[in-house]
Amino acid sequence: MCIVGARPNFMKMAPILRAFAEHQPPLPALLVHTGQHYDASMSDQLFADLRLPRPDLNLEVGSGSHAVQTAEVMKRFEPALDEHKPSCVLVVGDVNSTLACSLVAVKKGVPVVHVEAGLRSGDRRMPEEINRVLTDQISDRLYTTERSALGNLQREGIAAERVCFAGNVMIDSLHASRPQARPAADTLKAHGADPALLRAEAGYGVVTLHRPSNVDQADTLRLLLETLRAVSERLPLVFALHPRTRANIERFGLGGLIDARRMVLLPPQGYLEMLGLMGGATVVLTDSGGLQEETTALGVPCLTLRENTERPITVEQGTNTMVGRDVQAILTGVDDILAGRGKRGRVPEYWDGHAADRIAADLHRWLHDQAPTP
Structure with missing residues (x-):
């Protein structure tokens, strides 16, 4: 079973x-x-x-x-x-x-x-x-x-x-599904967003946030949204919003922190849509364990908005950097990636x-x- x-x-x-x-x-x-x-x-x-x-x-x-x-x-x-x-x-x-x-x-x-x-x-x-x-x-x-x-x-x-x-069986799925990944432009079009956003000179970033420690307290969520707004001034962001996160943004009255010109809010995305979005991204900012692994397999720099990780190999060998909720660490991490100093990493054994x-x-x-x- x-x-x-x-x-x-x-x-x-x-x-x-x-x-x-x-x-x-x-x-x-x-x-x-x-x-x-x-x-x-x-x-x-x-x-x-x-x-x-x-x-x-x-x-x-x-x-x-x-x-x-x-x-x-x-x-x-x-x-x-x-x-x-x-x-x-x-x-x-x-x-x-x-x-x-x-x-x-x-x-x-x-x-x-x-x-x-x-x-x-x-x-x-x-x-x-x-x-x-x-x-x-x-x-x-x-x-x-x-x-x-x-x-x-x-x-x-x-x-x-x-x-x-x-x-890692997660990477088995990634290998099997990558040829069917949905192009990022198609995903944005399907939600009425302008795919021209993806063609910015710096590329684009992908964001996911769902952990209670990041989204359940008004002050913490405000800090992260303010930081993401600052990041969006460097490169546009595609934010796949978890239902919990969307509800808390509304509950705490934080919608004004979203810069609609530079941040595209999407509902939760399917696997093939996320694969396409991540595969073309300049950087992924996330608190998801699975995305830490997938970005390492894809060779895409990842900034993890947590203080710890149960997947240390993504930091030691992969493309993942732990930045927590440290505003300066997040912005420096993005700046390093845009300057070509982001982690290259390698795909771990097996x-x-x-x-x-x-x-x-x-x-x-x-x-x-x-x-x-x-």
């Missing part, structure tokens, strides 16, 4: 399911969508963009507080687990559904497999960090995206024998489009080894 619940999971699961189907012998899988992602239209578009098969089961949990959502996933997943009796439950990433389904499985004696294990920001204030740590503790087989993750797991008492370095193939091969061996002797 393979679990998805929210947008980041879809990009990770699509190549895994393809690799399972193409493996010899094939690994039969049942796709369970918990319904944690509450925007049905966005979910539908992402499934289509990623060529992800329709879910076999949709638990239709919807939104709610962390406690409510986690509890509701557990309650609805348990009967499905009892009915289908899988050989293992495979979870990806660090959303509430990841932890909730893992807890149900381990208490039922069903092995848990965690893809994207061992990533740590060191910040326990992030709900995702709690989900990561706890899921890894109760997983039987753990697949990592970078070699440093093994050290994180061993420090937490997880034996190296349970861990397999497979690479970010080659074949991580899911390695997972399928290892999981087949591992499940065979776990099978009871006749």
Whole structure:
């Protein structure tokens, strides 16, 4: 049983399911969508963009507080687990559904497999960090995206024998989808924006913001919007607005900080649209973990508006620079990129489009080894 619940999971699961189907012998899988992602239209578009098969089961949990959502996933997943009796439950990433389904499985004696294990920001204030740590503790087989993750797991008492370095399945999706990426000009036209903006001498930047620590407090959001306005004076910005961010801009009365001549506001974009926007960008400013990885794979400079990252390889080897909410660091970072001094980086090991193939091969061996002797 393979679990998805929210947008980041879809990009990770699509190549895994393809690799399972193409493996010899094939690994039969049942796709369970918990319904944690509450925007049905966005979910539908992402499934289509990623060529992800329709879910076999949709638990239709919807939104709610962390406690409510986690509890509701557990309650609805348990009967499905009892009915289908899988050989293992495979979870990806660090959303509430990841932890909730893992807890149900381990208490039922069903092995848990965690893809994207061992990533740590060191910040326990992030709900995702709690989900990561706890899921890894109760997983039987753990697949990592970078070699440093093994050290994180061993420090937490997880034996190296349970861990397999497979690479980054997010980058599998990027490789598979890049030829179908939607041109940035087409995306702007579809939303009534002038694509001439993209042809500015300095190019253009892409912005995403969604983390509560950045958008839920009026003073913090005001500071970031004022800083982005200053950035837009250097190069135009395309801002894909998360619903939470848009609502808070309206709630705090901060719409006046948006310079409509230099900042294009878009609704949440599909995977192929974001891929096209990022691929042509001069710089990406974001607080998203996934975009840190994708910009590194694309060779596009990234300024991360956070104080920490669970993906340090994007800083050590890739194109990512941590700038937090330091106004001067953000502006200096943009100026350096425009002057040609931005990070070039390199693509990390096993970010080659074949991580899911390695997972399928290892999981087949591992499940065979776990099978009871006749």
